[in-house]
Amino acid sequence: MHWVFEPGFFSSEPVHVALVIGGIAAVVSAVVGVFTVLRGQSFAGHALTDVSTAGGSGALLVGISPLLGFVGFGLLGAGAMDAIGVQRVRGRDLATGIVLGAATGLAALFLFLDTTSGATTGATQQILFGSIFTLDPSEIPIVVVFSIVAVGMIAALYRPLLLASTDTDLAAARGVPVRLVALGFMAALAVAVGLSALAIGAILSTALLIGPAATALRLTNRIGAALVAAVVIGVGVTWLGVLLSYDSYYWVSDQNAVPVSSLIVGLVFVAYLLSGLPAIRRLTGRRTVMVVTEAEEARLRGQRVSSRAAVRSDGDSPRSRRVL
Amino acid sequence: MFSSFMTNAWIVATIVAPVAGVVGFFVVLRGAAFPAHAIPNSAFAGAAAANVFGFSALLGLGAFAAAAAFGIATLGRRGRNDAVTALILVLGLAIGAVFLSSSSEYEPQLYSLLFGEVLGVSTTELWPVAGLALGCIVATLFLYRPLLLASTVPDVAEARGVSRYGMELAFLLVLAAATAMTVPVVGALLIFSLMIGPPAAARALTDRPPLAIVLSVCIALVTVWVAIASSYQTNWPIGFFVGAFGAFDYGVGRVWAAGRRSRTVRKRGREGDAPIDPSMVMA
Numbered sequence: 001m002h003w004v005f006e007p008g009f010f011s012s013e014p015v016h017v018a019l020v021i022g023g024i025a026a027v028v029s030a031v032v033g034v035f036t037v038l039r040g041q042s043f044a045g046h047a048l049t050d051v052s053t054a055g056g057s058g059a060l061l062v063g064i065s066p067l068l069g070f071v072g073f074g075l076l077g078a079g080a081m082d083a084i085g086v087q088r089v090r091g092r093d094l095a096t097g098i099v100l101g102a103a104t105g106l107a108a109l110f111l112f113l114d115t116t117s118g119a120t121t122g123a124t125q126q127i128l129f130g131s132i133f134t135l136d137p138s139e140i141p142i143v144v145v146f147s148i149v150a151v152g153m154i155a156a157l158y159r160p161l162l163l164a165s166t167d168t169d170l171a172a173a174r175g176v177p178v179r180l181v182a183l184g185f186m187a188a189l190a191v192a193v194g195l196s197a198l199a200i201g202a203i204l205s206t207a208l209l210i211g212p213a214a215t216a217l218r219l220t221n222r223i224g225a226a227l228v229a230a231v232v233i234g235v236g237v238t239w240l241g242v243l244l245s246y247d248s249y250y251w252v253s254d255q256n257a258v259p260v261s262s263l264i265v266g267l268v269f270v271a272y273l274l275s276g277l278p279a280i281r282r283l284t285g286r287r288t289v290m291v292v293t294e295a296e297e298a299r300l301r302g303q304r305v306s307s308r309a310a311v312r313s314d315g316d317s318p319r320s321r322r323v324l
Numbered sequence: 325m326f327s328s329f330m331t332n333a334w335i336v337a338t339i340v341a342p343v344a345g346v347v348g349f350f351v352v353l354r355g356a357a358f359p360a361h362a363i364p365n366s367a368f369a370g371a372a373a374a375n376v377f378g379f380s381a382l383l384g385l386g387a388f389a390a391a392a393a394f395g396i397a398t399l400g401r402r403g404r405n406d407a408v409t410a411l412i413l414v415l416g417l418a419i420g421a422v423f424l425s426s427s428s429e430y431e432p433q434l435y436s437l438l439f440g441e442v443l444g445v446s447t448t449e450l451w452p453v454a455g456l457a458l459g460c461i462v463a464t465l466f467l468y469r470p471l472l473l474a475s476t477v478p479d480v481a482e483a484r485g486v487s488r489y490g491m492e493l494a495f496l497l498v499l500a501a502a503t504a505m506t507v508p509v510v511g512a513l514l515i516f517s518l519m520i521g522p523p524a525a526a527r528a529l530t531d532r533p534p535l536a537i538v539l540s541v542c543i544a545l546v547t548v549w550v551a552i553a554s555s556y557q558t559n560w561p562i563g564f565f566v567g568a569f570g571a572f573d574y575g576v577g578r579v580w581a582a583g584r585r586s587r588t589v590r591k592r593g594r595e596g597d598a599p600i601d602p603s604m605v606m607a
Binding site: 043084093128206 | 516
């Protein structure tokens with residue numbers, strides 16, 4: 001045990017806070033992330049992280065908690081993207097990019113003012129790459145409140161959101177207010193991004209949002225199982241990252257720990273790569289199912305099914321998922 | 325503003341803008357904004373490594389940008405392109421953070437790599453940057469026809485023997501080269517604005533690709549020049565101005581396009597009433 005958990009891991013208060021806040025952020029990000037990946041909105045999710053970077057650095061400038069800045073700006077950014085047309089597929093990528101670019105410019109300005117005003121040292125590093133070991137325990141209640149709000153919104157929207165995410169036209173035909181659902185989802189996304197920005201840093205928070213969810217959706221095509229798998233993977237990599245970073249302090253002679261956020265991102269990437277291994281895919285039986293459904297669906301839609309398309313599809317295109 | 329220590333900044337910006345304009349045109353056309361954002365971010369790791377281990381920043385940037393381009397094209401081929409892009413993006417940033425955490429000048433370096441440092445360009449770096457810029461533009465012109473075809477009608481292109489994966493990879497590698505040269509100037513996070521804003525505006529102004537490319541280069545040049553001048557005057561970071569003016573370009577383009585649509589509708593309405601002019605039909 002001793003060389004897995006280096007001395008003091010379980011008795012250290014910063015570690016407790018890191019495990020609690022990191023765990024909560026991972027759960028919320030994983031749940032919201034599954035829908036983000038299903039909806040093909042990874043770019044929007046990432047753009048929100050850059051918007052919340054501006055929020056976090058702005059919050060430091062006026063001296064409030066970065067979490068409020070992350071979430072506040074995230075909500076504004078979600079509204080802005082909706083207003084300039086992120087919902088339409090055509091031009092959506094461009095509209096997202098513009099919001100992202102403008103927000104990063106703002107982040108550059110705020111961080112510049114943070115560092116030149118001298119009120120906060122290490123602002124760039126703290127906001128962008130996080131510092132989970134220096135979080136204040138008094139943040140925990142507000143983190144819990146935000147996470148309940150985000151997960152609650154997803155739970156309340158669950159059925160219409162799922163329908164709108166897999167087949168927008170069908171959802172609209174059945175009377176689901178698609179635009180409203182999308183807006184509600186973007187709000188939940190903004191909160192999730194804010195929480196994960198607090199844990200692993202604003203520009204890395206995409207990792208917790210997209211990584212576990214994309215990994216889970218490669219392992220299973222049942223939405224419930226995917227949600228559970230994403231949460232387990234998300235919390236697993238976060239805690240493992242905290243542990244490894246803590247331990248790494250003892251590995252190298254110069255007592256310089258590896259940044260915890262980088263370790264978490266690295267583990268997320270490894271998990272994603274592993275889920276693509278044929279052996280693991282065979283284990284979950286995902287691939288065979290998807291090839292059949294995609295081919296079937298194409299035939300139903302009266303499209304020409306080329307053998308190449310059938311072979312190539314490994315179930316990752318949004319079309320192929322029939323959860324209804 | 326034009327004093328000697330600013331000379332390199334003006335020269336580099338003038339080299340960078342045309343590349344952003346040309347490559348950016350295809351970024352907008354292909355809807356490749358996310359890869360265009362992800363590759364510079366991943367390249368940040370290369371610049372950080374170069375800083376710590378003391379080799380040329382251009383080399384580090386180039387290597388990591390090319391690796392990211394290859395990763396996005398290959399991993400994204402089977403699977404969710406956007407999820408893979410997101411993961412490669414954060415992986416690059418995370419690796420960069422590890423490199424920089426062992427550096428003594430962590431904070432200022434981090435900031436200048438991410439948000440740009442126009443004054444940080446030395447005279448010895450000018451030639452490699454100019455060479456890469458020329459390479460990018462030549463490569464884009466060389467790929468021009470198949471890339472245009474693959475970007476607008478991928479199915480037709482594939483039927484004509486243009487490989488979708490090959491085109492994607494070639495384009496992302498050009499993007500990577502463009503990235504490697506622009507990161508030291510405007511920073512990893514903001515080249516992106518230069519590659520999106522001006523071309524989007526240009527596309528709104530005209531439908532003809534060659535004209536759009538020329539316009540896009542011109543708008544990019546003006547954007548970068550005004551950004552440098554504003555940055556010099558206010559002492560605020562150049563990244564802020566590039567981001568803001570990029571969004572402004574896009575906004576102007578949107579307004580113009582909306583105006584053009586309504587003008588076309590009105591014109592068509594008038595023409596519909598008028599009798600057909602035989603000379604027009606003959607022509």
